[in-house]
Amino acid sequence: GLPGVYDVLPETPREVPWFPMNIRELDLTVDTLDGGTELINEDHPGFNDPAYRERRFEIVSLAKAYKHGEKLPRVRYTEQETATWQAVYERLGSLHDKWACREYRSYSTSLPLYDLCRQPDEGEMLPQMEKYCGYAVNNIPQLGDISDFLQQRTGFTLRPISGLLSARDFLNALAFRVFYSTQYIRHHGNPFYTPEPDICHELLGHVPLFANPAFADFSQEIGLASLAATDEDVAKLAAVYWFTVEFGLLREGEDVKAFGAGVLSSFGEMEWACADVPSQECREMGSMKEQLKPILRPLDPLEASKQEYPITTYQPVMFCAESLEDAEFRIAQFCDSLTRPFFPQYDPLTQTIRVTKAI
Ligand code: HBI
Numbered sequence: 357g358l359p360g361v362y363d364v365l366p367e368t369p370r371e372v373p374w375f376p377m378n379i380r381e382l383d384l385t386v387d388t389l390d391g392g393t394e395l396i397n398e399d400h401p402g403f404n405d406p407a408y409r410e411r412r413f414e415i416v417s418l419a420k421a422y423k424h425g426e427k428l429p430r431v432r433y434t435e436q437e438t439a440t441w442q443a444v445y446e447r448l449g450s451l452h453d454k455w456a457c458r459e460y461r462s463y464s465t466s467l468p469l470y471d472l473c474r475q476p477d478e479g480e481m482l483p484q485m486e487k488y489c490g491y492a493v494n495n496i497p498q499l500g501d502i503s504d505f506l507q508q509r510t511g512f513t514l515r516p517i518s519g520l521l522s523a524r525d526f527l528n529a530l531a532f533r534v535f536y537s538t539q540y541i542r543h544h545g546n547p548f549y550t551p552e553p554d555i556c557h558e559l560l561g562h563v564p565l566f567a568n569p570a571f572a573d574f575s576q577e578i579g580l581a582s583l584a585a586t587d588e589d590v591a592k593l594a595a596v597y598w599f600t601v602e603f604g605l606l607r608e609g610e611d612v613k614a615f616g617a618g619v620l621s622s623f624g625e626m627e628w629a630c631a632d633v634p635s636q637e638c639r640e641m642g643s644m645k646e647q648l649k650p651i652l653r654p655l656d657p658l659e660a661s662k663q664e665y666p667i668t669t670y671q672p673v674m675f676c677a678e679s680l681e682d683a684e685f686r687i688a689q690f691c692d693s694l695t696r697p698f699f700p701q702y703d704p705l706t707q708t709i710r711v712t713k714a715i
Pocket residue numbers: 517519520521522523526527536537538553593594595597598
């Protein structure tokens with residue numbers, strides 16, 4: 357029938373959750389869920405290692421003291437830490453050749469207008485990271501060098517963080533093209549396992565994709581959608597982020613390739629997600645006793661936003677997009693479908709959010 361009067365009234369004004377309006381206000385985002393140390397529970401491999409805990413505390417303190425505009429803290433990593441990095445770097449490197457998506461393995465940059473007549477600048481990603489950011493088997497790169505590199509490529513910068521943040525604070529920063537990155541490394545006892553994000557996950561999982569302009573735009577889009585969003589919508593966006601940026605897959609011809617950082621930074625999850633037949637050893641490592649392979653669904657953000665996910669085992673259900681552009685388009689559509697009291701836009705000149713009222 358005809359709509360009732362309440363159906364056509366504009367949304368009533370409401371208080372919105374606090375959000376940063378200026379990039380400096382990210383300094384106010386200090387409420388990590390773990391407080392920087394408490395996340396080390398009995399399950400953490402470093403729980404019973406006082407020297408590890410002290411070291412983690414030291415590195416976390418640098419992140420807590422950091423203020424926008426300062427130089428990113430440099431960490432002098434120990435031989436033991438570098439050995440952990442090396443183990444991860446070597447093992448993942450060979451798997452990336454096989455299973456990482458094209459956008460992770462190679463780059464292409466848009467050139468300034470006066471250069472348009474030349475060939476587009478493109479090539480392998482890793483040599484770039486080695487040349488400009490200090491990536492090497494025997495060196496843990498510094499966040500500052502990576503941040504400078506990304507800023508020149510896509511305008512993304514890194515900010516050090518002490519551990520897991522709330523989904524809202526984490527996503528809000530993406531609106532400013534800022535990515536929070538941990539700086540400590542996992543425990544040396546098991547270089548192939550970490551229950552929390554660490555520098556291997558950030559640098560080998562997330563960072564190379566932030567040099568890709570389409571990926572950078574798509575990340576910022578999720579960030580903008582999270583500003584002043586309701587708790588319910590933040591939870592939906594966090595799930596969409598989880599099933600794309602963290603555990604997303606991309607189809608390349610007949611193959612399924614790793615796109616999410618959680619897949620790209622874990623050899624076990626990469627085999628689980630990308631191998632035709634994941635080995636029994638792999639399945640046991642991820643506590644997947646019954647299931648032989650992940651259930652792959654075509655990426656539908658609405659469905660992903662409602663899909664539950666475990667955080668201690670491998671993913672039983674994963675989403676596969678047809679391409680990065682396909683993922684970008686669908687997510688933009690999803691973000692537009694959320695009800696907003698206004699439309700935030702980012703002004704990169706002032707590094708400020710501008711707000712336009714919804715009509
Ligand atoms: N915090 N530091 C950090 N790193 C993450 O990847 C992260 C987080 N907090 C929340 C979060 N990821 C997830 O909720 C995403 O799905 C948003």
